[in-house]
Amino acid sequence: DVKVTQSSRYLVKRTGEKVFLECVQDMDHENMFWYRQDPGLGLRLIYFSYDVKMKEKGDIPEGYSVSREKKERFSLILESASTNQTSMYLCASIQKERGGEQFFGPGTRLTVL
């Protein structure tokens, strides 16, 4: 079975802290994604990566950065956390072929106080 894991299920941070969310997939997928999900807004794409050291902005990249140093790992970084970044964060990966299935991690519920 494909597995996408995220470093934490629940995280509480304070305003201004630097936050790292880690995602690891074990299927050698080329593409990886970070989404945030808020009530009534569905999933919104923050950043994605189609290769090591490659990244592209999604729909809401402001306040976030990402890092992909190894193929299996994709990190989301909040340089200075703010309360409006309180959300559910979901990581996903997909093989390179168009139309492939996206595999999601369990999510990290981040609360910024």
Added chain:
Amino acid sequence: LAKTTQPISMDSYEGQEVNITCSHNNIATNDYITWYQQFPSQGPRFIIQGYKTKVTNEVASLFIPADRKSSTLSLPRVSLSDTAVYYCLVGDRGSTLGRLYFGRGTQLTVWP
């Protein structure tokens, strides 16, 4: 970027067939149509995918008309455990493969 329109919510009773229709007027020639299911506090899970006509698996059926501007997810004989949010997506023809636009989804509630 092909976007989708689907009902915000639907209600059904156990044992009934549920059909959720999704509109995607700007679907591109090479785009696939994919449906995901999401339970609370979990990541979305792939249900079914198709390009045209009809696709069926052990969970659902997907009906796609010839013009491909809409699609219908059909869940036969739903149970309480089918209560979830269902997302309809189409593939992006942008430079990066694999990107999908999720939208707000349809909250399906199944009642006893």
